[in-house]
Amino acid sequence: xxxxxxxxxxxxxxxxxxxxxxxxxxxxxxxxxxxxxxxxxxxxxxxxxxxxxxxxxxxxxxxxxxxxxxxxxxxxxxxxxxxxxxxxxxxxxxxxxxxxxxxxxxxxxxxxxxxxxxxxxxxxxxxxxxxxxxxxxxxxxxxxxxxxxxxxxxxxxxxxxxxxxxxxxxxxxxxxxxxxxxxxxxxxxxxxxxxxxxxxxxxxxxxxxxxxxxxxxxxxxxxxxxxxxxxxxxxxxxxxxxxxxxxxxxxxxxxxxxxxxxxxxxxxxxxxxxxxxxxxxxxxxxxxxxxxxxxxxxxxxxxxxxxxxxxxxxxxxxxxxxxxxxxxxxxxxxxxxxxxxxxxxxxxxxxxxxxxxxxxxxxxxxx
Amino acid sequence: xxxxxxxxxxxxxxxxxxxxxxxxxxxxxxxxxxxxxxxxxxxxxxxxxxxxxxxxxxxxxxxxxxxxxxxxxxxxxxxxxxxxxxxxxxxxxxxxxxxxxxxxxxxxxxxxxxxxxxxxxxxxxxxxxxxxxxxxxxxxxxxxxx
Numbered sequence: 001x002x003x004x005x006x007x008x009x010x011x012x013x014x015x016x017x018x019x020x021x022x023x024x025x026x027x028x029x030x031x032x033x034x035x036x037x038x039x040x041x042x043x044x045x046x047x048x049x050x051x052x053x054x055x056x057x058x059x060x061x062x063x064x065x066x067x068x069x070x071x072x073x074x075x076x077x078x079x080x081x082x083x084x085x086x087x088x089x090x091x092x093x094x095x096x097x098x099x100x101x102x103x104x105x106x107x108x109x110x111x112x113x114x115x116x117x118x119x120x121x122x123x124x125x126x127x128x129x130x131x132x133x134x135x136x137x138x139x140x141x142x143x144x145x146x147x148x149x150x151x152x153x154x155x156x157x158x159x160x161x162x163x164x165x166x167x168x169x170x171x172x173x174x175x176x177x178x179x180x181x182x183x184x185x186x187x188x189x190x191x192x193x194x195x196x197x198x199x200x201x202x203x204x205x206x207x208x209x210x211x212x213x214x215x216x217x218x219x220x221x222x223x224x225x226x227x228x229x230x231x232x233x234x235x236x237x238x239x240x241x242x243x244x245x246x247x248x249x250x251x252x253x254x255x256x257x258x259x260x261x262x263x264x265x266x267x268x269x270x271x272x273x274x275x276x277x278x279x280x281x282x283x284x285x286x287x288x289x290x291x292x293x294x295x296x297x298x299x300x301x302x303x304x305x306x307x308x309x310x311x312x313x314x315x316x317x318x319x320x321x322x323x324x325x326x327x328x329x330x331x332x333x334x335x336x337x338x339x340x341x342x343x344x345x346x347x348x349x350x351x352x353x354x355x356x357x358x359x360x361x362x363x364x365x366x367x
Numbered sequence: 368x369x370x371x372x373x374x375x376x377x378x379x380x381x382x383x384x385x386x387x388x389x390x391x392x393x394x395x396x397x398x399x400x401x402x403x404x405x406x407x408x409x410x411x412x413x414x415x416x417x418x419x420x421x422x423x424x425x426x427x428x429x430x431x432x433x434x435x436x437x438x439x440x441x442x443x444x445x446x447x448x449x450x451x452x453x454x455x456x457x458x459x460x461x462x463x464x465x466x467x468x469x470x471x472x473x474x475x476x477x478x479x480x481x482x483x484x485x486x487x488x489x490x491x492x493x494x495x496x497x498x499x500x501x502x503x504x505x506x507x508x509x510x511x512x513x
Contacts (some may be wrong), residue, residue: 042498050507213420235369314426315413320453327426339476
């Protein structure tokens with residue numbers, strides 16, 4: 001008698017350690033091989049876009065902290081940049097530098113988290129994460145010095161930043177910047193040539209270049225596939241055109257390249273921090289902006305290179321105190337479109353690794 | 368710097384190829400009729416010199432008189448961008464052709480616009496709610512939803 005087989009449907013999540021939040025993957029399996037995969041999202045949906053229509057432009061800044069909560073500073077940054085573009089507000093020089101410093105610190109913190117948990121998904125239970133957290137902790141301490149918060153900072157304001165940095169901040173950051181390259185060397189020494197890491201990630205979960213462009217992938221996921229596209233270079237915002245840095249690009253688009261691109265981006269962020277610290281001018285950190293901002297009627301699309309990809313805000317103003325429409329372009333939701341292409345034909349263990357290498361954040365996907 | 372292409376100039380090129388497709392155009396954007404959206408999108412994607420290969424953002428806006436669907440297009444090859452818009456006036460069943468077959472980036476974004484704004488994207492392979500649950504009634508991002 002012939003053995004009858006049928007596809008098996010497996011729900012990964014919504015509560016599962018490797019889903020990085022409340023996220024469900026509906027996986028169809030043939031034995032151990034993935035035949036189909038469907039992401040199911042929305043468990044964390046808070047309706048931020050609707051809520052924002054009833055609040056003033058300034059009141060909406062804390063909402064942006066709660067999108068990608070591992071990179072709150074860059075979310076603040078993207079939103080205030082969009083509003084400033086809409087209302088044509090000039091920002092003082094010192095505030096521009098402080099914003100760049102915060103954004104690059106945030107990029108390092110977010111990538112540390114991404115790499116740490118990527119290795120966790122590979123099975124290196126908690127040890128790499130704790131190595132990464134050693135440095136992330138220092139960054140969180142620095143953020144706490146600046147604004148008193150460790151996760152949701154609410155530091156940037158329309159027209160500048162909420163307050164100037166305290167005296168002890170600069171020496172501490174300089175120490176961090178001087179030490180960080182050695183720590184990155186240490187991570188690379190431990191990981192980049194590690195036999196298990198290479199075996200599990202090289203050639204796994206390949207995202208071809210043309211697919212990456214077609215699904216509008218962004219951030220490290222796009223660059224790992226060999227597309228040299230970084231909004232800091234392609235469409236420089238704020239004062240990014242003043243800094244000298246490279247855009248690391250992978251060539252295959254596998255899980256290893258995504259890991260490698262993040263690692264190299266941290267080095268580049270350190271370089272930007274060094275230059276920003278050297279050039280940091282004195283002066284005001286907050287432009288004179290009316291308490292109740294009424295931007296002229298119109299619309300704007302402001303985007304930045306957040307750690308996870310292109311974070312965009314599409315705002316429509318009707319010259320009232322609240323935005324008429326507040327749309328967020330979440331990078332990781334759009335990156336997820338490619339998951340299907342990357343995992344079909346691979347085994348369940350590789351699905352977990354590939355998903356981990358995409359570095360998703362559910363606060364941002366569900367909004 | 369990503370060069371924002373003039374909506375008026377592009378509108379001329381579109382009108383030459385597809386007469387009666389442009390509703391209005393200004394420096395910032397081109398608004399076209401939803402009936403010719405797919406052809407125009409295909410033209411923008413495949414014409415050498417334009418090469419809009421990257422659909423960055425898709426958003427729907429409710430202006431009460433009509434719905435507007437906004438496409439932020441970028442060409443990675445030439446580093447230029449364009450804002451393409453389309454309108455639908457029927458509040459009960461707003462229909463816009465889907466562009467998923469051109470840019471798969473529209474997949475989740477069109478599902479989101481359907482979910483929250485109630486716009487039906489004709490030709491979408493899997494048009495169902497993205498963020499809200501299946502039994503949910505209404506489309507919360509509409510201005511008249513309370």
